[in-house]
Amino acid sequence: MSVTDTPESAAQHDSETALGSVPALRSPTKVVSFVERVLVELRHEALAARYVTDLGQEGEKTIWCRVEHTELDIDAEYVQIRDDPRVGVAVEPCSRATVRKRLCQCLDHDRTGRIDVRPLAGVSMGDD
Template sequence: MSVTDTPESAAQHDSSSVFASVPAPRSPTKVASFVERVLVELRHEAVAARYVTDLDQAGAKTIWCRVEHTPLDVDAEYVQIRDDPRLGVDVEPCSQATVRERLCQCLDHDRVGRVDVRPLAGVSMSDD
């Protein structure tokens, strides 16, 4: 399985971005507020929160989305999909509380990482 952005998603994302990135400086209050806005989008739209970092990893991506908007057969409300070029893809069922916690952790600890919200239709999950 791989997780990739389709060419259409980039164009669609540029024109209708919900969040380009978490605001700086990354105070705990601003991070929490940002994450709550992301969670609102995840609850109401077929979108994915995508976290990308270049810190110690070339092109690693993590996305969180509601399972109901994916072809995945997972017994959970949300799913975390981590795509690391070195380690492959890992799919983990999770709760909304877990999504909140992990997004906050990513944004608290990685100053070069970024989060955006994009249409889930623009994220391809396929078997390689």
């Protein structure tokens, strides 16, 4: 599922993350600081935060982005799009506070998962 209908491909953006990956040492303070930086980036640019986990959920990916940068007709500030090969794609409207909470939870509970921030036009749920 592509989030937007643009000719750009995710392959063009694989090395163009706006922020580096999560801090190696995942102290609560560093996690919160990283998540706040992600939220600032999402607010000002057409970017998506993409979370990929390797914890027994093969291929599951979640992205968060501002609704205004999508073609989705949802009455919310942000949207969470989850792609789980077992159940398909689910789209959920959410607030900035919810995005912050969920990103922190992901990073607190999954030491193998990663988050990257990339141009929204280049995000496809089928990417690695």
